Ligand SMILES: O=P(O)(O)OC[C@H]1O[C@H](OP(=O)(O)OP(=O)(O)O)[C@H](O)[C@@H]1O
């Protein structure tokens with residue numbers, strides 16, 4: 001296992017009791033580790049090495065934090081997807097979809113300003129975690145709606161139990177959730 005994956009494992013913690021409703025993943029230790037901050041953008045970008053990407057799509061908030069690091073590495077920009085967000089001005093044209101139930105059973109309105117994605121763009125989705133896949137699927141729908149191409153989904157932790165959708169969404173990860181147990 002390389003040093004970035006090792007640090008991701010050692011700075012991660014589960015909070016609460018496994019049988020408890022409050023049992024949660026705490027990834028904040030990642031952001032506090034300078035080595036992770038320095039190298040994670042390159043590691044995530046490397047999951048799609050050799051593929052042409054000209055925009056990174058990152059959902060608020062941890063996806064846009066990581067997305068900015070990946071975009072910096074690739075020399076491209078970031079299209080931030082808001083959750084239950086609104087256009088800032090009535091004149092803003094906005095793409096929006098509703099997600100299926102996510103890991104907290106929420107149906108989120110996910111959206112972004114239309115000018116953030118253009119037909120012909122090649123979009124790489126970035127996030128910290130994929131669980132039900134509902135938010136990733138919603139972002140995929142936004143990318144398709146805009147006419148951009150979906151290159152794939154680069155995530156830190158894969159906790160997705162839908163192999164068919166993993167393939168369809170081209171999900172690649174640095175860790176599987178079982179690496180954190
Ligand atoms: O696979 P799913 O079940 O759709 O869940 C995955 C999403 O859930 C988490 O975000 P959350 O909405 O908790 O927001 P945060 O990044 O602001 O913590 C995570 O960062 C992913 O974006």
Ligand SMILES: Nc1ncnc2[nH]cnc12
Nearest residue numbers: 024025026103129130131
């Ligand atoms: N089980 C989980 N813990 C923390 N963040 C998540 N995002 C999606 N699923 C998650």
